[in-house]
Each structure stands twice: as C-alpha cells, then as structure tokens.
Amino acid sequence: MAEIKTSVTINATQEKVWDVISDIDNEPKFWKGTKEVRNISKNGNQISREITIAFRDQKCLQDVTIVPKETIKAVFTEGVIVGEKILTLKDMENSCELEALWDVKLSGKMGMFTGIIKKHIKSGTEQALQAIKEEVEN
Structure with missing residues (x-):
C-alpha cells in the first residue's frame, strides 16, 4: 500500500473550510485526479458513489462517510484503486489544518505500478489542498 500524508494550514474558520470540503459533489473542482462524481445512494452521512478518475x-466505487466538521472518509470498494482517502479538519487558533491521508494501492495486475502513481497522488493532493486553501481564503 502507498501511504501519503500531507496537510495545509488555512487562515479561516473551521466552518468556512468545512462548507467547501463537505460539498463532495464539487470534488472535481479541486481534485484534478477526479474527473466526475455520480452519487448512487445516500443514507444520512453515508454516500455510495461512482467516480471517474483521471x-x-x-x-x-466509493463508500463515503462524513463526520460533520471533522472527517470525510472515502473507501474505494471497486475499481483500479483499493484503499481509502481521509480528509481531517482540525480547528486551531484563528485557523485550521486540513490533512489528507491516503492508504491505497492499485488492484490486481496494476499493483506493480502503485509506486509510480504514488508520486502523482501526492502531487495532486498537494495541489488540491492548495486550491481549497485559496478558495476559502479569497
């Protein structure tokens, strides 16, 4: 499995950041590796969806669990990616920290390319967190 952990400090309230990141249908705006999102079902804070990746x-397929103002956990249940992506929001004095943690690998025979895509996921995650920071702070 490839573990990737990166974070950004955002000069805004936790609520303001949460408003942006919890709109998970808007994910392709920030996460360039996600091209399209299609929700299949929603039950409270649990969402099943299909995403098209770059x-x-x-x-x-993903099962997404939302814990308001704290975490968004997306578990990849079917497809070329196996594992999870977790966004965690931590309130700080006059700002907050947004952390992204990936623990993923490519499935099946594609597994041998996990190391190669790790760099792409890390770069894409850093870009996404920066884009979220810019959106919230402007």
Missing part, C-alpha cells in the same frame, strides 16, 4: 478514465 488515470485512464477508470471508474471506481
């Missing part, structure tokens, strides 16, 4: 336009 890697060869592959479709993946």
Whole structure:
C-alpha cells in the first residue's frame, strides 16, 4: 500500500473550510485526479458513489462517510484503486489544518505500478489542498 500524508494550514474558520470540503459533489473542482462524481445512494452521512478518475478514465466505487466538521472518509470498494482517502479538519487558533491521508494501492495486475502513481497522488493532493486553501481564503 502507498501511504501519503500531507496537510495545509488555512487562515479561516473551521466552518468556512468545512462548507467547501463537505460539498463532495464539487470534488472535481479541486481534485484534478477526479474527473466526475455520480452519487448512487445516500443514507444520512453515508454516500455510495461512482467516480471517474483521471488515470485512464477508470471508474471506481466509493463508500463515503462524513463526520460533520471533522472527517470525510472515502473507501474505494471497486475499481483500479483499493484503499481509502481521509480528509481531517482540525480547528486551531484563528485557523485550521486540513490533512489528507491516503492508504491505497492499485488492484490486481496494476499493483506493480502503485509506486509510480504514488508520486502523482501526492502531487495532486498537494495541489488540491492548495486550491481549497485559496478558495476559502479569497
């Protein structure tokens, strides 16, 4: 599995950051590796969805759990990616920290390329967190 952990400090209230990141249908705006999102079902804070990723336009299924103003956990249940992505929001004095943690690998025979895509996921995650920071602070 490839573990990637990165974070950004955002000069805004936790509520303001949460308003942006909790709109998970808007994910392709910030996460360039996600091309499209299609919700399949929603039950409270649990959402099942299909996403199309930039890697060869592959479709993946995710189960997303939202803990308001704290975490968004997306578990990849089917597709080329296996594992999870967790966004955690931590309130700080006059700002907050947004952390992204990936623990993923490519499935099946594609598993041998996990190391190669790790760099792409890390770079894309850093870009996404920076884009969220800019959106919230402006």
